[in-house]
Amino acid sequence: MVVRNQFEERLKELHQDLLTMGIMVEEAVYNAVKSLVFKDVDLAEKVVDGDRAINDAEIEIEKKCMMLIALQQPVGSDLRRIATTLKVSSDLERMADHAVSISKTTIQLKDEIYAKPLIDIPKMSDIVKRMVHDCLDAYIHMDKEAAAAIAKQDDQIDAYFKTIFTDLIELMNKDNAWINQATHLLLVAQYLERIGDYVTNVCESIVYMSTGQVVELNN
Template sequence: MHRHFDEALKNLKEKILRMSGLVEEIIGTAIKALLERNSELAYKVIKSDDAINMLEIEIDDLCMKLLALYQPTAGDLRFITSTMKICNDLERIADLGVNIAQRTLDLLKVPPLKVKIDIPKMATASREMLKDSLNAFVNKDSKLAYEVCKRDDEVDKLNHEIFMAVFQCTPEDQKPVERVIDLILVAKNLERIADHSTNICEDVIYLVDGKVIKHHITD
């Protein structure tokens, strides 16, 4: 019984690590597609979503089986329920990557906006938050997880700056409106990637320290 449980748990760990790796890659590729105006990379992202969706279902299913068959307690139970939550966030992050890729394909139909808006800076900040939240999970590093949570405000600020910059364009630069809407949606997607990374970090802190910190980060 114990041997089977240990094997199933090892299998679960491998799957969630694989999913983390794939999602990080999807976001990296989506951002590269956007910044380099590369439609091939955008299509690659859109295609890769199926694998993530399959993995999400497999992981959820495995968690349910582990809960039903082995009645885990304490640390193992926390690991399984945290994995279910993190898996959910990862799937949504991948969806946001697909959204960015779809917006990229739309943006490729028109010339780039003349006015400089700092999508690259925001993209880097969100991507780093995702990367570090997954490192915190893999290495059970709650200190890093805390640190990542605090960076969310910075991304919100960058998002607001982009919104302001878009609306301060001349009416001529704002046209076609679809382009500025796409840019705003890309910024919003990046902001939500940062939000989900924060959620992952909150789950890591719960997993490692057994503490519920959400709603309590004050600085």
């Protein structure tokens, strides 16, 4: 019984570590797009510099997962919970990498005047940020129904990406002076789209953790 209680305490600590990491990633995505919209280079650099802490958090979570597996030799649902935490931390780290890429775009475009106000990219970002937040909540509560519902929101992300892609291609065709800027903004939309895909991965991991079933959500 004592061993079981120790395991549960360490698992609870692991979940808290992942939640803390997730909040950092959520903030990084928000600040990255905010820096782009307002051309806030200082904020962009803050996101870039903050990536080290997120990487360190992933490494620490991985170490704790490996230690739990080695010391407790979990099986069944216990092993799934640890394996899911390991996978989710990896997906979160990749989301943060894309936030860094968006921030670097801010720095690259800092001296340019936007061809038109950024509207769809911030809207796309709002959905992505909400998905990141909600998937973390679903993870903590092992809520497979919520996870499936969150994954469906990726359709909205894809729709925004298609709209942005079409608009930027049209802009480049009209005036090749905008090719550099449009290409960078297209990459930003792609980074956000990829973050949405990683959220879907997290949602699939939540279903696996809860049921033991490997599923493809929103395929």
